[in-house]
Amino acid sequence: MKYIETDRLILRNWTLNDVKDQVEGLGNFETAKNLTVPFPYREENSIEYISKHLKNNVNSYAFAVELKENGKVIGGTSLDLIDGVYGGGVWLNENFTGRGYGTEIWIARAKFAFEVLGVDKLENGYFEFNERSRHMHEKVGHKTISNSVKYCPALKRNVVEIWTRLIREDFYKALNLANLMEIYNKIKI
Numbered sequence: 001m002k003y004i005e006t007d008r009l010i011l012r013n014w015t016l017n018d019v020k021d022q023v024e025g026l027g028n029f030e031t032a033k034n035l036t037v038p039f040p041y042r043e044e045n046s047i048e049y050i051s052k053h054l055k056n057n058v059n060s061y062a063f064a065v066e067l068k069e070n071g072k073v074i075g076g077t078s079l080d081l082i083d084g085v086y087g088g089g090v091w092l093n094e095n096f097t098g099r100g101y102g103t104e105i106w107i108a109r110a111k112f113a114f115e116v117l118g119v120d121k122l123e124n125g126y127f128e129f130n131e132r133s134r135h136m137h138e139k140v141g142h143k144t145i146s147n148s149v150k151y152c153p154a155l156k157r158n159v160v161e162i163w164t165r166l167i168r169e170d171f172y173k174a175l176n177l178a179n180l181m182e183i184y185n186k187i188k189i
């Protein structure tokens with residue numbers, strides 16, 4: 001089922017046909033070092049994840065991110081309700097980073113949360129060395145609220161995670177400031 005459409009991407013339910021693309025993306029150390037996914041990321045990890053996320057529900061939304069131009073799954077994003085607030089994350093296959101897709105997904109995910117789920121805030125973390133993710137978070141209005149420590153399987157060590165909050169008002173302010181309203185307006189939910 002298609003949930004969200006952006007200019008270049010479709011965010012939809014995972015299917016077991018996506019295993020190959022998910023393993024290609026998350027099996028890469030440069031991607032996995034920014035995440036808490038198992039590493040090495042094998043076919044069985046993908047089958048387990050997708051099997052648990054075939055259907056979305058109010059506590060957990062997981063979207064495969066498909067390139068409109070050829071149907072390849074180039075990443076994933078999620079919204080998980082934890083202690084009453086949605087968290088979750090985003091990842092892209094390394095070959096598709098640096099082209100604005102991450103920002104497009106992050107705006108689409110927030111638009112879905114604010115406009116469809118009707119929440120008034122989101123919370124997310126990024127590892128302290130992840131400058132690209134930091135920039136993406138700040139660009140759309142996330143504010144730092146705390147630090148914590150998480151274990152990263154790819155790095156085989158604990159890392160500091162910068163925890164952030166995005167409130168609705170800051171989101172719209174930041175989109176205007178960074179000229180991102182065009183991306184936002186093209187997103188169909």
Ligand SMILES: CC(C)(COP(=O)(O)OP(=O)(O)OC[C@H]1O[C@@H](n2cnc3c(N)ncnc32)[C@H](O)[C@@H]1OP(=O)(O)O)[C@@H](O)C(=O)NCCC(=O)NCCS
Nearest residue numbers: 034090091092097098099100101102103126131132133135
């Ligand atoms: C983080 C991630 C989702 C970002 O997606 P992306 O498509 O690569 O990012 P975008 O191209 O939309 O935007 C990245 C921004 O960071 C900037 N950037 C890139 N490298 C940077 C660096 N070293 N320092 C600061 N900013 C940087 C880019 O210039 C761009 O900003 P701009 O659009 O204002 O010019 C993607 O790189 C990814 O999946 N990485 C691996 C997994 C990961 O880190 N997931 C997030 C975990 S919190």
